[in-house]
Structure formats: C-alpha cells, structure tokens
Amino acid sequence: MIKEFKKSIGYICPCCSAITIRDINLFDFSESSVTEFPCSDKLCGHNPVLLSAKKDKYAISVHCPICEEKHLYNVRKITFWHNDFFVLHCPESGFGVLFIGDEAKIKSEIVEQEKLINELEEDFTVGEELSIIFEAVEHINALAKNDNIYCSCGSRNIAIEIDNDKITLFCRDCNTKREIKTDKESLTALLKLSTIVL
Numbered sequence: 001m002i003k004e005f006k007k008s009i010g011y012i013c014p015c016c017s018a019i020t021i022r023d024i025n026l027f028d029f030s031e032s033s034v035t036e037f038p039c040s041d042k043l044c045g046h047n048p049v050l051l052s053a054k055k056d057k058y059a060i061s062v063h064c065p066i067c068e069e070k071h072l073y074n075v076r077k078i079t080f081w082h083n084d085f086f087v088l089h090c091p092e093s094g095f096g097v098l099f100i101g102d103e104a105k106i107k108s109e110i111v112e113q114e115k116l117i118n119e120l121e122e123d124f125t126v127g128e129e130l131s132i133i134f135e136a137v138e139h140i141n142a143l144a145k146n147d148n149i150y151c152s153c154g155s156r157n158i159a160i161e162i163d164n165d166k167i168t169l170f171c172r173d174c175n176t177k178r179e180i181k182t183d184k185e186s187l188t189a190l191l192k193l194s195t196i197v198l
Helices: 077-082 103-145 184-191
Strands: 006-012 019-025 034-037 049-053 057-063 070-076 085-089 096-101 158-162 166-171 177-181
Touching: 006 103, 019 103, 057 077, 057 096, 070 077, 070 085, 085 103, 096 103, 103 158, 103 166, 103 184, 177 184
Parallel strands: none
Antiparallel strands: 006 019, 006 096, 034 049, 049 057, 057 070, 085 096, 158 166, 166 177
16 A cells, blocks of 8 residues: 655644644655745744754754744654654643644644633633732731721721622721722732722
C-alpha cells in the first residue's frame, strides 16, 4: 500500500485568535529552509508556526496562543507523516497548540478545547470576583469593629448588602447609602481607607 504523504495542520493565532487549518504534503518542506505558516487572517500578518526540516526530524516552533511563549518541538518525520492524528501541547497549560492529521479531527479537537478554555475562564472570573468581595468585606468588618464606619447624620447603625458587582453600605437611621464596586481598582482604593463616612 502506498502511503499518501498529505495531511492538515491546525493552529490558533496568539495575536488575533483566528483559527487556521492548512493542507500540507511532504514536498512543502525542503532541508535547510524554514517554512512559515501564517495566520489565516491576512490583516493580522503573524506567522505563529515555523517548521525546519532536518535529517530525520522536523524542528517546529509554535507561538503559543495560551501562554504566549514560543515553544520548540522536535518531531521525527516518520511520526509526523505516519500518525493519523496527534497534538503538540503547551508545556505550561497542557492545551493543544498544533493539531496535525485529519481536518475533521482537527476542527473537532479545537472546538472541544475552546469550550474547555471558556469554561475555565468563567470559573476563574467567578473565583476572582469572590476573592475581591471577601477581601473587601473583611476590611469593612475590621473598620466597623473599631467604630470607623459611620453616617454623616452621626449614626453608627450601618448595614451591608452584597451583590455580584457592588457592596452597599446604608444607614439604618436615615437610609443614606454608599456603594463600593467589587473590582480591583475599587478594592485597592477601599484598602487605603482607615475611615468610611456615608
């Protein structure tokens, strides 16, 4: 049986996030030269993948879309052309950065990976928001214990309400309110306060 030295490669641009899938064959590469694989978005102009053909292997440089570093891989030519499908992974995150083999498998793998990345980003965002809320509430409680939170009406009868995007302090006697956003900038400003006056 004659082995067909053709397959596809897929990669994600770290600059614009465009997905590129290209057909390649054995004759695309010659020794002592570097083959550049550009982003499919012509306005981007970045070359995320560089491949150099050596004696019995390919030296592949991939600009990682996950950690944004450049990773170097050495892949034997027999592995490159004989395997139906394989993935080169980011050593920092474990996510795929170069997908080699059948085009349908490449598309499926990239879709699944993007779903996982989106889920992780959502979890990270939620975790970061909760961390900010906890730190803000701890500081507010510390000020309250030392009687350093009070209303301009003179009352120290202050209540607190917590939402996803803000913390509200309000005076139970006159209903004066003060809102504190739950973002990094507002937390930094809050932690500098030794007294809060509504």
